[in-house]
Amino acid sequence: MPSETALSPPSADETNAPGDEVILRARGVTVGFGSTLILKDLDLDVKAREILGFVGGSGTGKSVLMRTILGLTPKRAGTIEVFGVDLDKASPDERQAVEQRWGVLFQQGALFSSLTVRQNIQVPMREHMRMSQRLMDELALLKLEMVGLPRNAAEKFPSELSGGMIKRASLARSLALDPDLVFLDEPTSGLDPIGAAAFDDLVRKLRDTLGLTVYMVTHDLDSLHSICDRVAVLGEKKVLKAGTVAELMKFDNAWVQSYFNGERALRRV
C-alpha cells in the first residue's frame, strides 16, 4: 500500500470548506446521438470546493455529461459555464485558460501505456506550459508525493503498476497543472474496499489541502457516504435531484430509494 506522508495529517482548513460560489453551471443541456436523446434540458450547479458525487443507473449518461462539459461530446442545446466563462462563447485563449484550471481522471485511468508515469504526468505540462525538463521532473515527483506514490514509481510503465497505483498515477496527472477543479470518472472502480477507502481519503485530503473542487462520477456508496458533500442523481435524462446523502435518502424516487435504502445500501451498515 503506498504511503501518504506528504498530505498528512489532514487539516480541515476553514478557508477550504465548500462555499456557495457556483463554479460550474450547466443549463438546459441536451445531448443526443442520432435519434436518441441521452440528456434533455439538464441543469446542474457545482459549488466551489465541494466534493460532488454524480450517480445514476448504468447508461443514463454520466460519462456523456462529463465529456460534454469537457467539450469532447457536442451538445444540441444549453449552456455550460465554468469559472464564469460560457464555454460556447469563449475565445480560444479563454477556453485554454479554463482548460488549464481543470484536471481529468478518465475511467480506467487512461494513461499512455508507452510512457512512464513521469512522462504521463508531464503530458499536460508539455501541452499547456513552457517549462524546462528539470522543472517538469521536479514537479512530476511532487505530484507523485501528493498522491502517495513512491519516487521510484516515476520511471515505471503503467503495465508495471497495480490497479490502485494506476488510479493514483492518473490522479497525479490530473493534478499536473495545479487545477481548481478535477473531474474523476469512477475513480474507485476496480479497487478493493481498503484501496477504495484510501483513495477516498486521499481525495478528501487534496480538497482540504488544495481547496480543490471535485466532480466525481461514482457507483461507490461508501464514497458517497464518506466524502461527498452533495450528490447529484442522473435519471430521466436530467439531474433528478442534488443534495446531501441524507436529503437523497428521503427523496421519493424508486431508483434513488433502491440505491440509497436498498439491500446493497443496508449491507454497508
Ligand SMILES: Nc1ncnc2c1ncn2[C@@H]1O[C@H](COP(=O)(O)OP(=O)(O)OP(=O)(O)O)[C@@H](O)[C@H]1O
Ligand atoms: N459516442 C456515442 N455514440 C452513440 N451512443 C453513445 C455514445 N457515447 C455514449 N453513448 C450512449 O449514451 C448512453 C449513456 O452512456 P454513458 O457512458 O454516459 O453512461 P453512464 O451513465 O456513464 O454508464 P455507466 O455507469 O455504465 O458507465 C449509453 O446508452 C451509450 O450507449
